[in-house]
Amino acid sequence: MLKKKQITKGAFLKVKNLLWILLIIMSIIMISCSDKKTDPPSSATITLSITSSFEESVNGARVELENHIGGDPFLLTVSKNPVVFTDIPYGNYSVKITHRGHDFFVRETLSVQSETVSLEVELTHSGLEIGETVLFHGSFWIVLDIQPSRALIISEEAIDRRAFQHSSDIHGWKNSNIREYLNGTYYNSLDTFNQSRIHEITNTNEANQWYGTAGDEDTIDKIFLLSLAEVVSYFGDSGQLENRPGDENHITDQYNPKRVAKIWGSEDCFWWLRSPGENEGRVVYVGSAGSIYVHGYYQSHNLYGVRPALWLRI
Numbered sequence: 001m002l003k004k005k006q007i008t009k010g011a012f013l014k015v016k017n018l019l020w021i022l023l024i025i026m027s028i029i030m031i032s033c034s035d036k037k038t039d040p041p042s043s044a045t046i047t048l049s050i051t052s053s054f055e056e057s058v059n060g061a062r063v064e065l066e067n068h069i070g071g072d073p074f075l076l077t078v079s080k081n082p083v084v085f086t087d088i089p090y091g092n093y094s095v096k097i098t099h100r101g102h103d104f105f106v107r108e109t110l111s112v113q114s115e116t117v118s119l120e121v122e123l124t125h126s127g128l129e130i131g132e133t134v135l136f137h138g139s140f141w142i143v144l145d146i147q148p149s150r151a152l153i154i155s156e157e158a159i160d161r162r163a164f165q166h167s168s169d170i171h172g173w174k175n176s177n178i179r180e181y182l183n184g185t186y187y188n189s190l191d192t193f194n195q196s197r198i199h200e201i202t203n204t205n206e207a208n209q210w211y212g213t214a215g216d217e218d219t220i221d222k223i224f225l226l227s228l229a230e231v232v233s234y235f236g237d238s239g240q241l242e243n244r245p246g247d248e249n250h251i252t253d254q255y256n257p258k259r260v261a262k263i264w265g266s267e268d269c270f271w272w273l274r275s276p277g278e279n280e281g282r283v284v285y286v287g288s289a290g291s292i293y294v295h296g297y298y299q300s301h302n303l304y305g306v307r308p309a310l311w312l313r314i
Contacts, residue, residue, distance in 0.1 A: 043089050044112050049082040050097065052123040052196075061099035061123075068092045068109070088112055099123060099193075128314060136312065137194055144234040150199045150311040152234070154226065158263040158271050158305025159186075164283045165299035172216030173205050173225070173274040176299070182223040182308055198222050199311040205274065208284070210244050210294045213276040223310045228275035228284045231292060235259050241294075249278070249295035256290030263305045271305040 046065070050058045058078050065085060066073040069092075076083055095107040106121040128151050133140040136153065145152040166177045173179055187195065203224055205216035226234070232241045236255030240248075263269040268288040275284040277296015284296045285304055297304070 041115050043087045044115055044117055046085040046088050046110075046112065046117045046119070047082050048085075048095070049118070049120045050078065050123065051121070052099075058097075058099060058123065061097050064096045064098070065093045065110075066096070068094065095119070095121070097121070097123060134312075136197075137190055144309070146314070147311075149314065151314050152309065153312050154234075154309040155307045156261070157265065158261055158269050158307050160306050161263065161269070161303050162306050163300050163302040164272055164304075168300055170280045170299065172276060172280070173203075174216045174219050176274075178225070178272065178306065179219070179221070179274075182225075182306075183221060186308065187222055197313050199313050201311050203227075203274075208276050208278065208294065208296075209241055211278040213279055213282075215276060223308045225272055225274040225307070226309050228273055228292065228294065231259065231273055231286065249293065250287070251292040251294060252290075259286050259290035259292070260288070261286070261305060261307055269305040270303070271307045 048063060050061070050063075052058050058081065061078045063076045063078060063083050063085075064073045065075075065088065067089070074085055074088060076085060090112050093110045093112060095110050097104045097106055104123045106123075107119070110117070110119060128134065128143050128146055130143050130146060132143050133156060134143060134153060135141075139159075140156040141153040142156050143151050143153055162178055162181065164176055164178050165171050171177075187198075190198075200220060200222050201224075203219050203221050204227075205219060206227065206229060207213060207215040209228065228241070232251070235258045236253070238251070238253035238255060240251045240253060260268055261271050270288055271286050273284040273286065273292075275296075276282065277284050277294070281299060282296030283299055285293050287293055
């Protein structure tokens, strides 16, 4: 019995010593860990300051951050500016803002690799190409020209049939009923967002290049009709405007198909330009087959289509 007790006591001492050794090792590890630096953060706060070239509040816009590696995007609705995202994991994100039903891809790649990231963004329509169609006021418009801050667009189809001038009184573009309609009734039918996207422009109203009929004073327009020179320049110039073929009263060339326009989705239509015809009582127009009738037709005729044009802020 004595021998058995001594063995038990010896085993106990061994366990006790082992526990002391483990305690010392754990103390050394804890001291070592306390000397190490804290792991760097893996999430960030992102601040977006948003402005708009459309001169309208961005409240109500939706901001979306989408991680390039996938997963659900981070979403916020703008109620105040700037917009602040918190606890965003490090990574590369695309930034998209949706405002009034329009998507603006602000940044294809936003690198988030630090605790705080700041970004200033402006809502613009960039990346447009001449000849493509864009959606404006619920219908499609064709891009005719692109300048650094704006793009010229024209409605793909005629929006209505109207007289250039209701009465038999002779007026040029400046005092015409159709200009009053486009910059009044039609402009006021646009919502405030689309109104803010329009860049007001000074238009030159030249004389008729074939007949010499005097033009009109320059006008400041939000919405307008193309001139004779503009329709040739933007839809295709075969040289006939500058070099009239004989005593022809119209231009027919390889660009006719590009000038054809429909109305109400099915019927090819005639459509007005804003330039004077062979006399002050006539206005140049484009025929249903795309020819440009430089001699024009009577202002009070109300069966020709209206294709508004405007400069869109981008």
